[in-house]
Amino acid sequence: MTTAFITLGLFDILDILLVAFLLYQVYMLTRGTVAINIFVGLFLFYLIWLFVTALNMELLSNILGKFIGVGVIALLIVFQQEVRRFLLLVGSRYNISQKFTLDNWFSFEEVGVKEEEVVSIVAACENMSNTKTGALIVITKRTDLFSFAETGQILKARISSSLLESIFFKNSPLHDGALIIANNRIVAARCILPVTDSSNIPGSLGLRHRAAIGMSQATDSHVIIVSEETGNISYIMGGKIKVRITTAELRTFLEGDFSGFIV
Structure with a gap:
């Protein structure tokens, strides 16, 4: 047998x-x-x-x-950075209580931005693109970004196109760094973001793009970039980037439709 x-x-x-x-x-x-x-x-x-x-x-x-x-x-x-990224994504995706907030500025109840704020962000990005004003805008989804917000200047201000343009104006003391949006408010400006160590990023993309990709890899936030050199608008989510998008595409992405998103 x-x-x-x-x-x-x-x-x-x-x-x-x-x-x-x-x-x-x-x-x-x-x-x-x-x-x-x-x-x-x-x-x-x-x-x-x-x-x-x-x-x-x-x-x-x-x-x-x-x-x-x-x-x-x-x-x-x-692999400490990769492990941290994995735990952040798991923790934000499977958050049961969804009550980890600080002063209600990082509430998980509202995801993304509302229509009125979308219009303001798109208008500001269009104007900054025309004037080649560099911008780096982070939009919170479910990950608590207060640890990043406190590296800059806390604002807690309503979103408006004029305020966004004023913050990123080249002579503004807040223009250098990232702006973080959560709960339909501008939470902080001049924030420091983690820079990606990916070797697959084209050389034409600068430090602002690398920081945006690093932020989208470390958290589930979405990031908008306006290039200071070319005026091109880029959108980043989950470590993936779509460059040279139109304002119409930007509005579509901000409204949560990513059907046309290309890596």
């Missing part, structure tokens, strides 16, 4: 699927960054350890095993 060399049960299949899903998520988080090379290197290191262990090469196996033993800590250190 012979038995199968490998037996697979329901939980074995589930185990394989879960591991495959986790590896895929790690790949998606590190894709396009220098971290993907580190991840591949660690994976090859693990395969070598399995190989020498199978060959009963005790000395080399013990040496490599010591590194494997602290592998989790090493991964947390190496």
Whole structure:
């Protein structure tokens, strides 16, 4: 009587699927960054350890095993930004209470901006595009951005096209940095954003674009950019960017229709 060399049960299949899903998520988080090379290197290191262990090469196996033993800590250190990004996205997407607010300025009850504010933002971006005035506008979705807002000047002001243009006017003390919008209000200006480490960004895009992409990767916010060099308007969400959009496209995106969004 012979038995199968490998037996697979329901939980074995589930185990394989879960591991495959986790590896895929790690790949998606590190894709396009220098971290993907580190991840591949660690994976090859693990395969070598399995190989020498199978060959009963005790000395080399013990040496490599010591590194494997602290592998989790090493991964947390190496991929700290990716792990933080993943936890932020999971926490904001599956937030049950949805009550983590500060002075009601980051309430999760309202997502995006209302029609009146959309008109003001589009008008301001159009005027700044015509005058080649650089702008960086972050719109909060569900992630609490107060930690980023407090790096700048807290405003808590109503949205208007004239105020947006005044803030980003080149001689304004608040023009350098990002403006954060939450709950249909301008929460803060001159804010510092995290810069992406992605290597897939075209060289024609400057530091303002890299900061916008980094912010959209670290949080679920959407970001608008007006280029100071060309006057082009760009829209970023989830680390994906659409450049040289029209004001009509900008309004469509702000209204929540992303059917025409191109990576």
